Amino acid sequence: MVLYVLELEENKVRKARLEDYMEVIYALISLVEPGKVTTYGSIAKLLGISPRLVGKIMAANKSPIVIPCHRVVKSNGDLGGYSRGGVKIKKRLLELEGVVFSRGEVVDKKCIIDLKELLDP
DNA sequence: CATCGAACCAACC
């Protein structure tokens, strides 16, 4: 998808910066309905970047309320991280939205949806 | 299931 950005004025191609990904990622996340979550890897594969970068971009999120960055977890169900107040808050938000947790800190797989499957249909 | 290690990619030093 957005691997490279065309710099028309200088007539050359440069690598995308994290900044370039932010809008796309935030748009994608907002597609995830409350009660469900998606994974860093799911987003990463869609954009052709590493899951870690996705995490970094979430951490750079300026508007935690309008951007539901808490709806992104690790692919194994672990919460991952949350820069705004810690994973404790993250879990609380998710529970509030109806996400089911199994054995403590792990999100039930039934609540994890892959972004790809959200786009195709 | 739990742990381990290697790969991941832009940023920062």
Place this chain on the structure above:
DNA sequence: GGTTGGTTCGATG
């Protein structure tokens, strides 16, 4: 050039 993240995936016990 090396390290560092809100990770992942396969291999191994």
